[in-house]
Amino acid sequence: MKTRRILPLALALILIVGMLAACGADPADIGPTATPGALPTPPVVTPPPIIEDTPTDSVLLELGLDENLRFLETRKITVAVFDRGNDGGSPPDDNVFSNWIKEQVLETHNIEIEWVRIGRWTGTDDYSRLFAANAVPDIGYEYDFEIFMRAFSEMGGILDMYPYLSEYSNIFPHLFDFLGTEFIYWNMDPETNAVYAFPGKVMEVSPVGTFMREDWLDILGLDEPRTIQEFEDCLVAFKDNAELLLGENADRMVPYMMSHDVRWQYRPLLDGYLPSGLSERDIYVNGSLEQLLTHPANKETIRTLNKWYNMGLMWYDFGLYTNETLGSIVDDRIRQGHVGAYNGNIDAPYRGGENSHQAKLQEFVGPDAAYIAISPFPNDSGEVSRLISQAVDRFIFFPSTNTEPIASLLYIDFITRREVREYLQIGEEGINHILHDNGAVEKLPATGEWIQNSPDNIDYTITINVSNAAPSLGDPLREGLSRALAFPGTDSAYVARTFAVNQDPATLRAMPNFSLGTIEAESGIIVDLNTKRNNMFVNAIVAAPADFDAVYDAGMQDLMASGLRAAVDERIARWELYYGDAEFISE
Amino acid sequence: MSSGVLTKRQQNRLDKGVSGTSKWTLVKRYWVLYVMLILPMAYFVIFRYLPMEYLAMAFKENNIIKPLWEVPWVGLKNFERAFGDRDFWNALRNTFMLNILDIGFGFPAPIILAIILNELVFKRFKRVTQTIAYMPHFLSWVIIYGLAMRLFAPTDGLVNILMNRAGYESISFFDKPNNWVATYVFLGIWQSVGWNTIIYLAAITNINPELYEAAAVDGAGRLRRIWHITLPGIKPTIVVLLILTMGGLIGGGFERPWVLRNPMVYDVATVLPVYVYTKGLLNYQFSLTTAVGMFQSVVGLFFVLGANFFARKVGERGLW
Numbered sequence: 004m005k006t007r008r009i010l011p012l013a014l015a016l017i018l019i020v021g022m023l024a025a026c027g028a029d030p031a032d033i034g035p036t037a038t039p040g041a042l043p044t045p046p047v048v049t050p051p052p053i054i055e056d057t058p059t060d061s062v063l064l065e066l067g068l069d070e071n072l073r074f075l076e077t078r079k080i081t082v083a084v085f086d087r088g089n090d091g092g093s094p095p096d097d098n099v100f101s102n103w104i105k106e107q108v109l110e111t112h113n114i115e116i117e118w119v120r121i122g123r124w125t126g127t128d129d130y131s132r133l134f135a136a137n138a139v140p141d142i143g144y145e146y147d148f149e150i151f152m153r154a155f156s157e158m159g160g161i162l163d164m165y166p167y168l169s170e171y172s173n174i175f176p177h178l179f180d181f182l183g184t185e186f187i188y189w190n191m192d193p194e195t196n197a198v199y200a201f202p203g204k205v206m207e208v209s210p211v212g213t214f215m216r217e218d219w220l221d222i223l224g225l226d227e228p229r230t231i232q233e234f235e236d237c238l239v240a241f242k243d244n245a246e247l248l249l250g251e252n253a254d255r256m257v258p259y260m261m262s263h264d265v266r267w268q269y270r271p272l273l274d275g276y277l278p279s280g281l282s283e284r285d286i287y288v289n290g291s292l293e294q295l296l297t298h299p300a301n302k303e304t305i306r307t308l309n310k311w312y313n314m315g316l317m318w319y320d321f322g323l324y325t326n327e328t329l330g331s332i333v334d335d336r337i338r339q340g341h342v343g344a345y346n347g348n349i350d351a352p353y354r355g356g357e358n359s360h361q362a363k364l365q366e367f368v369g370p371d372a373a374y375i376a377i378s379p380f381p382n383d384s385g386e387v388s389r390l391i392s393q394a395v396d397r398f399i400f401f402p403s404t405n406t407e408p409i410a411s412l413l414y415i416d417f418i419t420r421r422e423v424r425e426y427l428q429i430g431e432e433g434i435n436h437i438l439h440d441n442g443a444v445e446k447l448p449a450t451g452e453w454i455q456n457s458p459d460n461i462d463y464t465i466t467i468n469v470s471n472a473a474p475s476l477g478d479p480l481r482e483g484l485s486r487a488l489a490f491p492g493t494d495s496a497y498v499a500r501t502f503a504v505n506q507d508p509a510t511l512r513a514m515p516n517f518s519l520g521t522i523e524a525e526s527g528i529i530v531d532l533n534t535k536r537n538n539m540f541v542n543a544i545v546a547a548p549a550d551f552d553a554v555y556d557a558g559m560q561d562l563m564a565s566g567l568r569a570a571v572d573e574r575i576a577r578w579e580l581y582y583g584d585a586e587f588i589s590e
Numbered sequence: 591m592s593s594g595v596l597t598k599r600q601q602n603r604l605d606k607g608v609s610g611t612s613k614w615t616l617v618k619r620y621w622v623l624y625v626m627l628i629l630p631m632a633y634f635v636i637f638r639y640l641p642m643e644y645l646a647m648a649f650k651e652n653n654i655i656k657p658l659w660e661v662p663w664v665g666l667k668n669f670e671r672a673f674g675d676r677d678f679w680n681a682l683r684n685t686f687m688l689n690i691l692d693i694g695f696g697f698p699a700p701i702i703l704a705i706i707l708n709e710l711v712f713k714r715f716k717r718v719t720q721t722i723a724y725m726p727h728f729l730s731w732v733i734i735y736g737l738a739m740r741l742f743a744p745t746d747g748l749v750n751i752l753m754n755r756a757g758y759e760s761i762s763f764f765d766k767p768n769n770w771v772a773t774y775v776f777l778g779i780w781q782s783v784g785w786n787t788i789i790y791l792a793a794i795t796n797i798n799p800e801l802y803e804a805a806a807v808d809g810a811g812r813l814r815r816i817w818h819i820t821l822p823g824i825k826p827t828i829v830v831l832l833i834l835t836m837g838g839l840i841g842g843g844f845e846r847p848w849v850l851r852n853p854m855v856y857d858v859a860t861v862l863p864v865y866v867y868t869k870g871l872l873n874y875q876f877s878l879t880t881a882v883g884m885f886q887s888v889v890g891l892f893f894v895l896g897a898n899f900f901a902r903k904v905g906e907r908g909l910w
Contacts, residue, residue: 131874135654154874160655263853319745323764323852332746403655527652530872531677534856541853545765565677 050184050191051169058173066409072174074113078410081140085462086120092456096120099452100427100460104418112413123462127151134160139402142411144465148190148200148398150529153521156199162401165191165198167408174409175416182419182466185516189395193520193581202395203466208513210389211270212349212505214374216241219248219343221371228379231275231307234344238316241343249341258316260345261308262333263325265540266294266533268346269304274389275380276300276307281390282586287517287578291525291570292532296562302555308544309551322541338363340372349376349505353493362492373494376501378510387510394513396468419466425476427460428469443484444476515589519577524569535562648881652874668881678882681865684858685840688847691775693835699783701828704790705816720791723784731781731849738777738850739764770855778846789831790824797823829906837894841886862886 060070067075084095095101096118108114119140121129126145133139134155145151155161168187172179179187187201215237220227223244228234238258241248245256261268277300289295311317324332336342337352337360345351352360352374364372381387401411417423429436429444434453437445449455456462459469476482490498539558546554563571582588617624643658648668650661672678703723710716726734741748742763750760763773801819810818844863851859860868862882870879894909901908 131654131871137655150873155655158653158655320743322854323739323743325852527873527875531869534868538853538856545854 050188051172053179053184054171054173056173058171062171066171066174068174068409072112072413074410077109077113077115078407079115079117080142080405080407080410080414081117081119082142082414083121083140083144084118085123085126085457087123087456087462089456091450091454093452093454095456095462098454098456100430100455100463104423104427104463107423108414108417111417112410114410114414116414121145130155134158134402137402137404139404141401141405141407142399142414142465143402144203144397144399146397148202149525152190152200152398152400153526156197157526160403161199162403162405162408163197163199164201164401164408164412165196167412168198168201171409171412175412177419177421178412178416178466181421186395189516189518190398191518193518200398200400202398203468205394205396205468207469207506208391208394208511209349209505210274210391210511211267211346212351212501213271213344213346213377213379214352214501215344215377216342217373217375218368218371222248227375227377229381231272231380234377234379235311235316238311238343239314242314242316252341255336255339255341256343257318257336257341258343259311260318260333260337260342261321263322263537263541265305265308265544266537269308269540270294271346271378271380271389272307273300273304274387275382276303277382277388277390279382279384279386279388283515283517283588284578284582284586286390286514287519288571288574290517291522291567291574292529292536296536297559297567297571302559305540305543305555306551309546309548312544313548317544322545334360338367340364340368344377349501350490350498353490353498353501356491359490359493361497373497375497376504378504387507388512389510390512390514392514393516395516397465399465415466418464421477424464424467427464429476430455430460439484439488441484442476442478442481443488444481445485445488517588519581522570522573522577524566524573528566528570532562532565532567535565645880645884647877648884650877652877654876664877668877669885671878672882672885675869677860677869678865680857681860681862682840685842685861685863687858688771688774688861689839689842691771692778692842693832693839695775696779696782697832697835699779700786701790701824703783704787704794704824705820707787707791708794708820709812709816720784720787723787725784726781727785729781731845734777734781735849738773742773764850764852765854767855767858770850770852771858774847774850774859777850789827793824793827794820826907829901830909833894833897833901833909836897837890839893840889 063070069075084101086095101118105116108116127147130139130143130145152161182204186204188198189202190200191198219241223240225237225240228237241258242256245253249256273294285298286295289298294301337345361374378387399415401408405411430449431453432438434447435449435455436447439445461468476485487495543551543555543558646658649663649665651664653661707716707720739747744750744760744762744765754760762769764770797819802815805815805819840862842861842863844867847859847861847864866879866882869875870882898908
């Protein structure tokens with residue numbers, strides 16, 4: 004099959020149809036179990052109602068605001084902004100967009116803002132230093148709630164936003180309209196009602212994708228694999244036909260590429276081993292570490308990888324390249340055309356323009372070489388069911404040194420306005436994007452002062468994270484059309500296929516938000532446990548098959564003894580306290 | 591000049607000057623030197639001694655936000671937590687093991703290299719060799735790791751590719767614990783040996799050349815001269831450096847083990863500085879981190895004192 008030759012118009016239509024199917028519902032709205040529906044509402048957390056009435060004059064006066072929510076006297080706040088230090092980028096605190104925000108916020112709310120740079124890749128270290136100096140910006144954001152936010156809230160360093168959010172919700176209409184109470188009270192403590200942070204919304208949560216060489220399947224006359232066994236058969240066929248497929252480079256054949264980051268890349272395979280009747284209790288009780296580590300399906304998944312490794316289907320060196328400076332070696336092997344299958348983001352082969360995996364592959368191997376998205380890991384019921392993470396993004400918090408919580412929330416309300424975030428995402432027409440007649444937005448690689456330091460300026464639009472190359476325009480059709488233009492140089496059929504395969508709502512199951520409060524036993528140990536888990540996975544995979552059980556079990560015992568047992572026990576106790584012996588809590 | 595040629599009066603004046611019955615006179619005479627001393631002293635006071643106040647964190651609740659004096663005391667809880675953690679003992683064992691191997695193989699290496707360099711007759715060759723030997727000192731461990739992986743990786747490393755072509759099996763330089771330890775020590779020596787020769791070469795140049803000439807006249811060969819003149823001549827330097835090295839026996843750097851480790855060798859590669867970072871800093875357990883750091887410092891101090899005591903016992907001058 005040579006899908007590249009299909010008419011571009013037809014492919015764009017496929018893409019749009021796929022997009023409409025996939026994006027019709029917010030991932031947060033993809034329900035648990037087999038019945039996609041509303042986000043589960045745990046009975047233990049009852050968010051306060053949103054105040055619909057217009058704020059009274061006395062309330063406004065008390066807060067120092069006029070009827071247009073503009074402060075009578077200028078307020079000053081400091082706001083964090085990620086500094087990515089990207090080549091050719093502009094100063095994140097002094098560029099067209101940051102200055103536009105400053106002007107607009109001053110004009111709209113009479114709030115003067117000062118940016119504080121936080122290293123994108125050193126954020127938690129930077130915040131630690133700023134916390135120690137009581138100099139954290141009034142509005143901070145960071146991805147890591149469970150470890151970072153929790154540690155500093157326990158130290159008394161983070162402000163409880165609940166009183167302001169619950170009492171003045173009618174002052175922040177855009178924020179409540181966009182995030183809703185589900186997100187704003189996402190981490191509300193069920194006992195104290197404290198809200199130390201709330202997350203931004205990820206507009207599209209995707210599972211990890213699986214990709215396979217389409218041209219190799221064609222050469223060997225193989226069908227696209229649809230089961231774990233068929234997937235293995237394909238890998239074996241690639242290995243056995245290495246000379247045919249790679250010629251003099253046959254010894255560099257890697258049928259299935261995986262890096263040391265097993266816990267993420269094995270996710271599609273794990274979905275195949277998780278039982279179809281996986282209960283919400285199972286998800287909660289096994290949820291101390293990512294991927295439900297304590298669930299038995301993990302061991303079977305790693306056992307399969309151990310088998311493949313010992314069959315020579317995986318890269319012998321995969322566990323060694325942990326240093327980020329050498330991480331590109333894995334990508335390079337994929338680009339060079341030595342890899343039969345791999346896992347990655349759902350657009351992994353196609354993102355990156357002329358440097359994408361696919362573009363480089365075709366440059367090195369030829370125009371027929373291509374990776375296609377596949378879905379070969381059904382569960383015990385024969386259906387593909389993919390447990391995807393919650394649609395939460397960075398967590399926004401105020402340090403306890405923040406003396407302007409209302410001004411800070413008004414800033415967030417401003418940045419959440421539809422027109423504001425859309426402008427920041429797509430920038431200036433003719434400079435940052437082209438607006439097509441059909442409404443599609445084609446992003447342009449702006450340079451100089453108009454450059455966007457982060458994709459779609461997500462470092463400023465902190466309540467929203469668009470993903471997978473399409474700006475959030477509030478219209479699935481426009482978003483689909485825009486996405487079709489977002490992978491220059493890649494046949495859109497491949498892009499359409501990966502979104503159709505990986506965003507099929509019938510196969511996606513979103514993790515519920517249980518909101519049962521913090522687990523004391525997990526305090527201060529999660530990073531350590533994650534490291535132990537990662538090491539255990541690699542060591543179990545490279546073990547001789549006869550040693551697999553011993554290596555895996557020893558690793559799990561170490562994890563359990565290092566605090567995981569206590570965490571699981573506390574989760575079981577907490578579940579029983581709130582839900583008794585119920586297995587499911589969703590409607 | 592030996593004191594034997596001085597008169598008793600001259601000797602008394604000299605002693606008086608040195609022993610300083612009139613210290614104020616000395617201060618007045620050398621005041622410029624004392625002024626110059628202010629800056630380094632200020633550095634040590636501000637950056638080394640004043641921060642020691644925060645050692646109290648080791649005995650306090652984990653909190654870097656409140657002022658130190660407002661954080662409640664918890665006694666030895668942080669030490670108990672560290673000592674009750676088997677990962678701590680594992681890291682301590684690894685730290686000892688790797689540092690002892692570093693000392694065992696890495697400490698003599700620059701001495702040997704310095705002696706070899708000193709014996710080279712062709713000065714230009716000596717200088718070129720010295721320069722090449724110094725170079726790795728200026729490379730970061732990330733770069734060294736990258737080079738090492740390119741050379742020693744199991745399937746893609748140049749050494750193993752050549753070995754395979756010669757009909758030999760690949761050697762797992764990085765993914766088997768014992769091999770990793772050997773590679774770790776080897777890379778450490780390679781990186782530091784040239785730089786560490788500097789101090790020994792300087793010590794060698796202080797040896798009176800007449801001693802070598804006299805020994806040569808007496809028929810001593812090259813090895814005899816090294817054994818009886820060079821080594822005794824640099825022995826005080828060796829002893830002082832050894833004592834200082836002992837202070838880092840359970841310390842050591844963070845970058846080298848952090849960069850070189852991989853999931854297959856964590857059991858031997860996690861040393862105390864890495865433990866402090868992963869268990870303490872990444873989990874925001876600052877009091878635990880301080881407790882472990884304090885433990886390292888105190889034990890290191892005992893090692894230095896012990897080594898110094900031993901050196902003085904066997905007739906060496908030691909540090910003081």
